Amino acid sequence: MRFEIITIFPGFFTGIFDHGIVRRAQAEGLVAVTAHDLRTFTHDRHRTVDDRPFGGGEGMVLKPEPLAKALESLGIQVKADRGEMQKQILRSAHEWRSPQEDQVGGGETRVILLSAQGRPFTQTVAREVAALKRVVLICGRYEGVDERINQLYCDMELSIGDYVLSGGELAAAVVVDAVMRLVPGVLGNEASGEFESFGVADAEISRSEEGVPRSQHGAGGLLDYPHYTRPAEFGGLRAPEVLLNGDHQQIRKWRREQQLRKTLRNRPDLLERAALSPEDRSILETIQRDSE
Numbered sequence: 001m002r003f004e005i006i007t008i009f010p011g012f013f014t015g016i017f018d019h020g021i022v023r024r025a026q027a028e029g030l031v032a033v034t035a036h037d038l039r040t041f042t043h044d045r046h047r048t049v050d051d052r053p054f055g056g057g058e059g060m061v062l063k064p065e066p067l068a069k070a071l072e073s074l075g076i077q078v079k080a081d082r083g084e085m086q087k088q089i090l091r092s093a094h095e096w097r098s099p100q101e102d103q104v105g106g107g108e109t110r111v112i113l114l115s116a117q118g119r120p121f122t123q124t125v126a127r128e129v130a131a132l133k134r135v136v137l138i139c140g141r142y143e144g145v146d147e148r149i150n151q152l153y154c155d156m157e158l159s160i161g162d163y164v165l166s167g168g169e170l171a172a173a174v175v176v177d178a179v180m181r182l183v184p185g186v187l188g189n190e191a192s193g194e195f196e197s198f199g200v201a202d203a204e205i206s207r208s209e210e211g212v213p214r215s216q217h218g219a220g221g222l223l224d225y226p227h228y229t230r231p232a233e234f235g236g237l238r239a240p241e242v243l244l245n246g247d248h249q250q251i252r253k254w255r256r257e258q259q260l261r262k263t264l265r266n267r268p269d270l271l272e273r274a275a276l277s278p279e280d281r282s283i284l285e286t287i288q289r290d291s292e
């Protein structure tokens with residue numbers, strides 16, 4: 001999978017992907033990340049990328065011409081020239097999967113505009129993006145990007161959270177990191193993405209759990225359970241006895257209960273769409289009854 005990042009600060013990405021899983025994935029040729037300097041696509045002496053907003057107001061806006069040139073240099077056509085499916089900004093993550101052969105650069109390519117006004121970037125969206133061959137990420141700066149770039153070229157606007165960053169670079173790095181680890185072969189144990197926070201439900205997991213117990217089920221949209229390692233005793237606290245006794249059935253049960261407890265405490269909203277078994281529901285009822 002290939003990530004192309006368009007930015008006025010390509011140096012921001014120097015070193016940021018040179019660690020851990022992300023570095024290894026690149027070294028093994030599973031993924032590639034390239035940062036493209038937007039100023040390369042300007043033609044004036046000052047390499048101007050921004051201009052004052054029409055209608056007045058604070059700040060500057062990234063001009064459309066350099067962005068269009070940068071996209072075209074990557075073989076990205078305007079959506080109108082890519083076929084019917086791409087004429088609209090995609091409305092949901094599911095629409096990423098076009099049944100038609102994508103005509104952008106010959107593979108499955110999508111253009112993402114990082115924006116505080118975008119759709120929330122979630123693990124579900126990360127999984128959809130990970131199925132693509134190539135993603136182009138546009139990093140805004142100042143007050144943002146001339147809207148016509150969004151209208152003409154972008155398949156989706158993504159926000160990494162309800163706060164305003166000073167630029168799209170950090171957001172792009174978050175998207176690249178979260179997506180990259182879902183690309184097949186990147187994680188040592190491919191199943192591990194499914195058993196983490198926000199992981200998919202059992203029915204969507206193709207492989208069975210082997211060896212070390214993780215939880216009773218795939219995360220099914222819940223948060224992860226707490227993790228412990230040696231020493232067994234630290235800061236006056238002992239790791240839960242159940243994790244030390246080697247009874248895999250008990251460990252699975254405990255972990256599932258912890259997932260439910262943590263999700264109920266920190267993200268009750270997730271429970272509404274989580275894949276819960278009758279046993280999960282009964283555990284939740286017990287937790288809620290006990291806390292009353």
Ligand code: SAM
Nearest residue numbers: 114115116140143144159160164165167168171
């Ligand atoms: N005027 C914009 C607004 O109120 O939505 C904020 C612009 S922000 C200062 C500059 C750039 O940072 C944006 O164009 C976008 O690329 C990026 N950015 C800011 N917050 C973001 C977020 N929550 N998610 C993704 N990108 C963000």
